Amino acid sequence: MLALDIASLQVVGAFSNLLSGAIHLIPGVTGSERRKWALYWGSGKLLIGASNVLILVIGNGNTAFFERLLNIVMMIGLCLSLHSVAVFGERAVPRLLVAILAALMLAAVALTIGDAQEFRWTFVTLGLTRGLSYLGIMALAIGIARRERLRTGWIMAALFAAVAPVFLLRAGTLMVTLIVPSWSIEGQLVEEWMIGVGLILLTLTHFSLLLMESERTQALLREQASRDSLTGARNRFALGRIEAGLQGPCALALIDIDHFKALNDGQGHATGDAVLRLLADLAQRELGERGMVIRLGGDEFACILPGASQAAAQSVAARLSARFDRAVAATVDGPLYPSLSIGVVAGLVDRDLDRLMAEADRAMYAVKRARHPAHHSGRQPEGRRMAAAG
DSSP states (O other), rough: OOOHHHHHHHHHHHHHHHHHHHHHHHHHHHSSSGHHHHHHHHHHHHHHOOOOOOOOHSSGGHHHHHHHHHHHHHHHHHHHHHHHHHHHOOOOOOOOHHHHHHHHHHHHHHHHTTTOOOOOHHHHHHHHHHHHHHHHHHHHHHHHHHHHHHHHHHHHHHHHHHHHHHHHHHHHHHHHHHHGGGGHHHHHHHHHHHHHHHHHHHTTTTTHHHHHHHHHHHHHHHHHHHHHHTTOOOOHHHHHHHHHHHHEEEEEEEEEEEHHHHHHHHHHHHHHHHHHHHHHHHHHHHHHTEEEEEEETTTTTEEEEETHHHHHHHHHHHHHHHHHHHHHHHHHSSSSOOEEEEEEEEEEESSSHHHHHHHHHHHHHHHHHEEEEEEEEOOOSHHHHHHHHO
């Protein structure tokens, strides 16, 4: 009865590999270079599935040689599956693992060509290849989950962490029974259970990369929706999400580009766009990884520095203004060069930037009036806050 159940699981496993391979192969062949992982995963699954089907159809005592050939084909499919995860994560398979898998492949070929009487040693090499390939996939999936913060990556890693020891244990058990024939009955029972458990777990992994790709695409779309298409800075849509996560000390700098309208009118929008991109790039460099640059609209930007003091923020603003003055001279062909008016404030926030925004807005206009008293003598900061808040 157990043998019948194992055979049924093998049939299900074979056809699920074929189905997974076909589904992945189409987008892998017709997709972009970024989706080449689907080509490798699909090809690997098709080789594994086809090998399993043929073994089930022709496998008997008189076809041991063909079974060994099919085991080698299956090993190639496993290596392709491992390579596909590496391509998906844009990482390389560890060299040590590549060397071990290559050695196992050569051993399987040698056993097949040598026409060894005990063909079960080929199954040992296959089991070891399976277990080590799944360990490699697990390690790569953990790396992807950490770098890209994909929950499905952790699920994939957990599944392969459960599958890998099963096939390694099966290979170890088979080795013991080959060395100590008196344990063959107990070993065969353990092998059958390992095969059953392994096949059940493997059916849950066939579409794990597609799930990771879906989560990655959703994250990319969210990121694109939160970015200004011209400058790459965060936009006002992202500001609400940033604000909801802010607590404790925080510094805020509001930036306005002086003479920007005159620059656009005199030298064209291409020059104005270049200046906006220049400012966003310089600001992000000055703020570092923790700081955030937001384009509020037009030529106005906000810089958020979590945990920064007033003095630290003022220092950042001074460096940014100086760097902008130097860099813009190489971008703009006079006679009018844009400059920055920056208002800086610091204080405690509790998921609410309104107070700091208003104070920074007033500080920015104070700077602007001090630098251009005649032009701004009659203007007031009211209304600017409304534009920033969106």
